Each structure stands twice: as structure tokens, then as C-alpha cells.
Amino acid sequence: MPRYGFILSGLLLLPLVSGCGTDEPMTSPPPPVSEAENPAAQPAPQVSAENMELFMFDKNPTANQELKPTFMVNAALGTMNEEGDVFHLTQPKSIIFTDDQDELNLTAQSGTFDKKSETALLDGDVTLTSSRIHLGMQSIVWDNQTRTGHSDEAIEFSSDMVKLKAASMTLEPKTGVLVLSNVSEGIITLGAPN
Amino acid sequence: MRITLTILLLTLMSLTVGAQKSDAPSDKVGFSEILLNKVGELNLNYKVNNSLISMRNGVNITIKGETPSENLNILADTILFRYASKEDTQPSVMELSGNIHIKSRIKDKDLIIKANKATINIAKQEAEFVEVTRVEHPTLGSPKKAATVFINLDTGDLLANIVQSLTTEADAHTAPKAP
Numbered sequence: 001m002p003r004y005g006f007i008l009s010g011l012l013l014l015p016l017v018s019g020c021g022t023d024e025p026m027t028s029p030p031p032p033v034s035e036a037e038n039p040a041a042q043p044a045p046q047v048s049a050e051n052m053e054l055f056m057f058d059k060n061p062t063a064n065q066e067l068k069p070t071f072m073v074n075a076a077l078g079t080m081n082e083e084g085d086v087f088h089l090t091q092p093k094s095i096i097f098t099d100d101q102d103e104l105n106l107t108a109q110s111g112t113f114d115k116k117s118e119t120a121l122l123d124g125d126v127t128l129t130s131s132r133i134h135l136g137m138q139s140i141v142w143d144n145q146t147r148t149g150h151s152d153e154a155i156e157f158s159s160d161m162v163k164l165k166a167a168s169m170t171l172e173p174k175t176g177v178l179v180l181s182n183v184s185e186g187i188i189t190l191g192a193p194n
Numbered sequence: 195m196r197i198t199l200t201i202l203l204l205t206l207m208s209l210t211v212g213a214q215k216s217d218a219p220s221d222k223v224g225f226s227e228i229l230l231n232k233v234g235e236l237n238l239n240y241k242v243n244n245s246l247i248s249m250r251n252g253v254n255i256t257i258k259g260e261t262p263s264e265n266l267n268i269l270a271d272t273i274l275f276r277y278a279s280k281e282d283t284q285p286s287v288m289e290l291s292g293n294i295h296i297k298s299r300i301k302d303k304d305l306i307i308k309a310n311k312a313t314i315n316i317a318k319q320e321a322e323f324v325e326v327t328r329v330e331h332p333t334l335g336s337p338k339k340a341a342t343v344f345i346n347l348d349t350g351d352l353l354a355n356i357v358q359s360l361t362t363e364a365d366a367h368t369a370p371k372a373p
Contacts, residue, residue: 102241133240159240161283164230176241181251186230188246190284190316 052078054087054113056120056144070097071144073113073120087113092122096142096149098173104130104149106140118144126151128171133159133178135169148172155180162188225316225347229256243283249273257314263302266347269295270312278317286317294323300350306330307343319347329354336361 056071075089092111096104109124120142128135128149138153149171157164157180164186170179230236234251249255250272257266271292275285290312298305310325323329326340331352339358345351 100241130240159238159245161245162238164236166236176239177247178238178240180236180238181234183230183233183236186233188228188230190225190227 046082047080047084049078049080050076052087052089054078054115056118059145068097070147071095071120071142072097073111073122075111078113085115087115089113094120094122094142096173102130102132102173102176104128104171104173108139120144133157135171137169147174157186160189162186225257225259225319227258229258231255243281244275244277244285245283246275246285248275263299265298267297268314269293284316286315288314288316290314296321296323300331300345300352301333303332304330305345305352309343314347321345321347326354328360329356335359 052075054073054075055069057067058070071094073089073092073094075087075093076091077089079088080086081088089111090109092106092108092113094106094108094111096106098104106122106126106128108122108126111120111122113120121139122142123139126135126137126140128137128140134157136156137151140149140151142149150169152168155166155169157166157169157178164180164183166180166184166186167182169181172178231254233249233253233255236249237247238245239247253268253270253273255268255273257268259265268290270290272290274289274291276287276289277284278286292310294307294309294312296305296307296309296312306328307323307326307330308328309323310327312321312323314321321344323343323345324341326338326343328337329340329343330337333352334354334356337360338354338356339360341355341357343355344353
């Protein structure tokens with residue numbers, strides 16, 4: 001039985017916290033596995049946990065800066081693969097953190113958190129909201145290395161001033177730059193409140 | 195020689211259409227909304243007040259007037275938005291470039307302008323077109339090629355620095371012949 005098999009019992013009761021992008025895992029190391037408990041021929045059971053929380057961090061924080069999360073996802077149910085680096089998520093709720101505390105909140109029906117590639121896919125009726133904008137789309141991929149979100153699904157964007165539909169979008173939360181491609185319809189309201 | 199003189203005269207001539215305000219119908223073109231018909235790429239920054247940055251890769255928009263007949267339909271390669279100050283959420287100026295094609299109605303008559311560059315001042319409701327390859331409006335007679343065309347979108351006044359009179363569509367793409 002692979003070593004993560006042992007995490008199963010603990011994860012069924014406790015939320016799992018994973019330190020992606022760091023050398024310091026935030027999970028406790030699993031206890032030693034005896035031969036009797038680890039028959040090689042037996043297929044590995046999937047590791048699942050309710051209320052699973054996973055994090056991605058800034059790999060290169062500036063000097064004297066404490067390690068801060070850049071992305072967090074909380075899922076009603078999470079299932080880890082055999083290698084322990086990919087998590088399948090049900091009803092994930094995510095937060096993209098930025099230095100200016102203007103967080104982006106995301107919800108979706110399902111998702112995948114890939115610890116190795118530092119990416120997360122949120123899928124199905126995705127909403128992304130901040131204090132100034134709202135986006136609706138079918139799916140979005142968060143790349144923690146480039147700190148960008150990208151979607152090639154039909155996008156609906158709205159803010160105080162702009163409402164539109166686009167074919168794809170790229171979002172850079174750190175700067176606030178949002179590129180919407182192939183806008184098919186929309187409206188910009190002139191005279192919106194300053 | 196005669197052609198040269200004609201071109202020179204036309205170049206110097208500034209044509210003012212309807213400088214005086216008529217009583218009815220109203221000539222005022224009030225901007226309320228910009229309809230996005232098709233935009234290749236829209237760049238925004240939601241963290242700053244000057245959030246609307248640019249439209250690129252082919253733009254087809256309609257600036258809505260107070261009535262549908264006052265709508266200003268704009269085709270261009272690129273539109274950049276400028277602001278009077280960093281605090282403003284509303285752009286004050288739109289800078290258009292590349293394959294500009296404008297359709298509107300001025301003084302209750304159809305207006306068509308094709309140009310390479312243009313500036314639309316939303317705040318002042320003025321538009322200036324540069325390198326105009328074709329301007330069409332009944333008050334100008336036949337279509338014209340112009341160095342610049344200025345339109346007061348509030349009053350409907352049009353001022354054109356005409357360089358050539360065009361008779362056919364093909365003329366719009368033909369440079370004036372040397373004598």
C-alpha cells in the first residue's frame with residue numbers, strides 16, 4: 001500500500017492542508033507503514049477528505065517577507081491521486097490573494113489542484129468576483145507560476161462601467177490587467193459614477 | 195496646371211456646413227453608451243480608476259446618441275482611451291487608428307468618413323479625422339478627400355480641409371496626379 005494510503009483515515013476526518021510551492025509540507029508525515037499493511041498487489045484506494053483546504057505560495061518572497069499564500073481552495077470534498085500531487089475537488093471555493101488585499105473569490109462545481117505544475121482548474125459555472133468586477137465562465141485555469149488566470153470558455157464580464165461577452169480572457173490579479181478576446185457584444189456606460 | 199490650382203484652392207478651402215444652429219430637429223449628439231459590436235481584444239485594468247485601456251485587433255463599436263439616428267458607428271483597427279486625470283473613471287478621449295470607417299448622421303443627412311487617424315473627444319463632443327481618404331455628406335456635393343475633417347458632435351458642424359474631389363469609390367484610393 002502506498003504511503004498515502006495511510007493518510008486516508010486521517011483525511012476522512014481532518015482537513016488536508018498542502019503547502020504547494022514550498023519545501024515545507026504543511027501536512028504531518030505519515031506514520032511508518034509495515035509490510036503487512038502494504039501489499040504491493042493491492043490496488044491503492046483513493047484518498048478523500050471533506051472540507052479539504054489546499055494552498056499555493058509565492059516561491060520567491062522578497063527578503064524578510066513571510067511566506068504568504070497566493071492561491072487557496074476549499075472543497076466540500078477532495079480526492080487525492082496515488083502519487084499525492086493531484087487533487088480532484090467537488091464544489092471548490094477559491095481565493096486568489098494579492099499584495100493589495102483585493103482578493104478575488106471564485107466558486108465552481110468541480111476542480112483539479114495540481115501540486116506539481118502549480119496549476120488549478122476550476123470547472124462548471126465558475127464565478128470570479130472582486131470588489132470591482134464579476135466574471136462568469138465555464139472554466140478557468142490558475143497558473144501560480146505566472147500568477148495568471150486564463151479561460152477559453154465563453155466569458156461574461158461586468159463592472160460598474162462595462163458589461164460584455166467574450167470568447168476568452170487572461171487575468172493578472174497582481175496588476176489588475178484583464179485582457180478579453182473576441183468580444184461579441186457588450187456595452188460601456190458613459191456617465192457611470194466616478 | 196489647372197488641376198494643381200484646383201487642388202491648391204480646395205486644400206485651402208475650409209468648408210463649414212451648417213454653422214448656425216437650426217431650430218428643429220436638434221443637432222445635439224449626446225453620448226450615453228458605447229455598444230461593443232465586435233472587438234478583437236479589449237484591455238482593462240480593474241484596479242485603477244482609468245480602467246478602460248484599449249481596444250485592438252479590429253474594433254466595431256457604436257457610440258449611442260440621444261436617438262438612434264444620432265448613433266455613431268465606428269470601425270477601426272485600434273482605439274486607445276485617454277483620461278483627463280488619474281481619478282477619472284470615464285475616458286475623455288478616444289484615439290482611433292487604422293482603417294477608420296465612420297457612419298453617422300449629421301444635420302439629418304448620412305455622413306461617411308474613411309480615415310487613418312482620428313480623435314474623438316468624448317468630454318467636448320468633438321471629433322477630428324486626419325488623413326481622410328473619403329468624406330461623404332450631401333452638403334459637400336460629391337465625396338471628397340481631405341487632410342482633416344472636424345466635427346462638432348454637439349452642434350453637428352462639420353469643417354473639412356479638402357484636398358481632392360472624388361467621383362468614384364476608386365478615386366478614394368488614388369493620390370492626386372501631378373500636372
